Structures are given as C-alpha cells and as structure tokens.
Amino acid sequence: MKRYAFFRLLFAFYLLYFALPDAEIYDSSLEGMFWGSWLLFFFFVVGANLARLLQISFGTLMPQSDSKPDIQRQN
Numbered sequence: 001m002k003r004y005a006f007f008r009l010l011f012a013f014y015l016l017y018f019a020l021p022d023a024e025i026y027d028s029s030l031e032g033m034f035w036g037s038w039l040l041f042f043f044f045v046v047g048a049n050l051a052r053l054l055q056i057s058f059g060t061l062m063p064q065s066d067s068k069p070d071i072q073r074q075n
Contacts, residue, residue, distance in 0.1 A: 005052040012045045 019038070026032050 002053055005049045009046060009049045009053070012042060012049070016042055 023035060026035060
C-alpha cells in the first residue's frame with residue numbers, strides 16, 4: 001500500500017503546482033481564509049501520507065499494561 005501513498009503525495013503536489021500561481025490573487029479576506037484552509041488541508045494530506053510511507057505509528061491512545069493484576073487469595 002506504499003504505492004498508493006506515494007501516488008496520493010504526487011497528486012497532492014500536482015494540484016498544489018496548479019493552485020500556487022493563483023495564491024496571491026485574492027481580493028477579500030474570505031478568499032484568503034479559503035486559500036489558507038486548503039493549504040492547511042494540503043499539509044494534513046502530505047503529513048498523513050508521509051507517515052504512511054515512513055511507517056510511523058503513534059501507538060495506542062490508552063496504554064495497556066502487559067502484566068496481570070496481582071490477585072491474592074484469602075483462605
């Protein structure tokens with residue numbers, strides 16, 4: 001599945017290549033916020049696919065102990 005992550009990275013950079021020349025042409029702050037949100041989304045996509053390519057795992061959210069709890073029997 002590394003191949004798919006690599007293709008997604010290439011596609012994301014391809015789309016950024018076409019969008020970048022129009023980045024400075026916006027008239028209102030709403031257009032700037034829209035461009036910024038898409039740029040942030042681009043960084044999320046690139047980061048996720050790089051983590052997939054490099055096989056970076058972040059572990060479990062809740063740590064689990066491997067040892068069994070000590071149960072003492074009462075006679």
